[in-house]
Amino acid sequence: EVQLVESGGGLVQPGRSLRLSCTTSGFTFGDYVMSWVRQAPGKGLEWVGFIRSKGYGGTTEYAASVKGRFTISRDDSKSIAYLQMNSLKTEDTAVYYCTREWVSSSFDFWGQGTLVTVSS
């Protein structure tokens, strides 16, 4: 059974950093692109970024709203994806979901989400 479990969310002050983890199981993690999607309270879904598989260079892409502040990485030996968030702003407050990219870059499996609250 495919499972994705996010952790690391919480309350953080503006300007500080936080690292989220996405621990996965049930599939060959190293073969897949892994994405992060967020959802501000009461709002819609916003794509944050993704990391390609090592076979495609392990490179990353980011939404303009987080580029230069957020970094996605992966540890294929542990089947974990990470989202390092620096210089956090109040507008980064959201539930952060980890997702697996599948056919045509659709997101076929999602974690349960972890809430990040940026507030002083």
Place this chain on the structure above:
Amino acid sequence: DIQMTQSPSSLSASVGDRVTITCRASQSISRYLNWYQQKPGKAPKLLIFDASSLQSGVPSRFSGSGSGTDFTLTISSLQPEDFATYYCQQSYITLRSFGQGTKLEIK
């Protein structure tokens, strides 16, 4: 960037109704369009990929169509469990993007 616009933003319907939600892209995205359902407090669920391919396990009352810039999600006969928010998502370019969502409510 590609902007995705859904209409309507909200919709009231009754059990048994046929419902159509529209998604329009700001430029052609071929058939790189996916649809998701999200219920309150839950992660989104993939319904349709490649504009019209039904994800495994999704009921056949859901269908998708379109290409280029205009797409539709149709629910042929609404069931109580279908009341939720629906999102479209383009995967034509590297920078993915979602529509703003359509909230489907019970009339």
